[in-house]
Amino acid sequence: MKLYCKVVAILLCLGTLLLLYLFVGNADEPPPLQGAGETRLLPVSSGPGGRAHPLFAHFQPVRAAPEEEEAAAAQISKREPRLSKNPGKRSPARGKFANVRPGKQKHLKELPSLQWMHLAVVACGNRLEETLIMLKSAVLFSYRKLKFHIFAEDSLKPEFEKKLREWPSSYTKKFEYNVYPIAFSVGNAQEWKKLFKPCAAQRLFLPVILKDVDSLLYVDTDVLFLRPIDDIWSFLKEFNSTQLAAMAPEHEIPKIGWYSRFARHPYYGTTGVNSGVMLMNLTRIRNTQFKNSMIPTGLMWEEMLYPLYQKYKNYITWGDQDLLNIIFYFNPECLYVFPCQWNYRPDHCMYGSNCKGAEEEGISVLHGNRGVYHDDKQPTFKALYEVIRDFPFEDNLFQSLYYPLQSKFLDTVHTLCGRIPQVFLKQIEKTMKKVYENRVIVHVGANYRY
Secondary structure: OOOHHHHHHHHHHHHHHHHHHHHHHHHOOOOOOOOOOOOOOOOOOOOOEOOOHHOOOOOOOOOHHHHHHHHHHHHHHHHOOOOOOOOOOOOOHHHHHOOOOOOOHHHOOOOOOOOOOOEEEEOOOHOOOOOHHHHHHHHHOOOOEEEEEEEEEEEHHHHHHHHOOOOOOOOOOOOOHHHOOOOOOOHHHHHHHHOOOOOOHHHHHHHHHHHOEEEEEEEEEOEOOOOHHHHHHHHHHHOOOOOEEEEEEEOOOOHHOOOHHHHOOOOOOOEEEEEEEEEOOOOOOOOHOOOOOOOOOOHHHHHHHHHHHHHHHHOOOOHHHHHHHHHHHHHHHHEOOHHHOEEHHHOOEEOOOHHHHHHHHHOOOOOOOOOOOOOOOOOHOHHHHHHHOOOOOOHHHHHHHHHHHHHHOOOOOOOOOOOHHHHHHHHHHHHHHHHHHHHHOOOOHHHHHH
């Protein structure tokens, strides 16, 4: 009996020790996290300096186009990794890269380098404001950095420098610029300067002057970008082995086109081309011998310009644009032709809508020739110009740019161009959404708190 009691006592002691061990062990473990699985977003902006707009309160992320995903991925890859609260442990990945592991991010390695995009413009006379508004439209939406090549009269140089320095640093860091004097390397400078609009012939000499620039987008001062320059810059990749420049047709319908009715000199295609928006591979232009009507052998670009002008100066109306049409008449294999929405002018709507690309996709680049930004003949063009001119850089894009534009368009519906407001608004609306997606949806993963 005594042995039995001893055994029971031993078992009770062992049981008590086991219970104490289990109790102490559980007390040392951390309690479960509250609200596990929940995520919290930091406040995000739908535009420079603006708050997320109510328009996007229920906006659902959509898959971006390949080129947009590349640009977004490039920006995300540049961000510093977010540190975990627990040293030595990686926070779980979230968002579109949740399943990507180190060493397998091939799509990031294949992204194109963020090369500079070069934009050239020639400004003389009273074109200071127009030029600045054009540059402003370029900076507002573009992703990659820009280099502006501004050719201007000496009196305008300090004005450009003063105005550009006044822009906020969040935008000035997106571009660099040089202001060059007006210069013509061959022929009579005064003849070239007065050929058409003041200094317009300067564009013919860009391959000669900008010897260190490989590719360039030239635009007139009265051009406005309604989408990133990155998109038009991408056309360079579509050039075949002989193409070295790209322009849009002067008109879509030969019956009402100027060249097809009145030209007294050779011109490209059936309606000619407009040189207000001209994408150029300067390296190819400098290295090509061009067929011509002066000698049986080819001529280099610089040595061809002045003899060509001398031969046709009594037959040309639109100056340097006519000379470019003559050059590409004899060298059609050298030209890539843009769709009309990349150089949309009053001619595309004042006689009725005749740019199918703009009807389908909206206007990509607006060209307000005929002075339409400064008179009341085409109020739709003027409305776009004034809204971009008056947009405060740091304001919300939707509230201070897109909504005022919609409001102004209500006053233009009685005009031929105003009857098709979707043509003017469609692309810029897409651009606004891309800005939102790029700054909010694509980067949302970086705003999680762990």
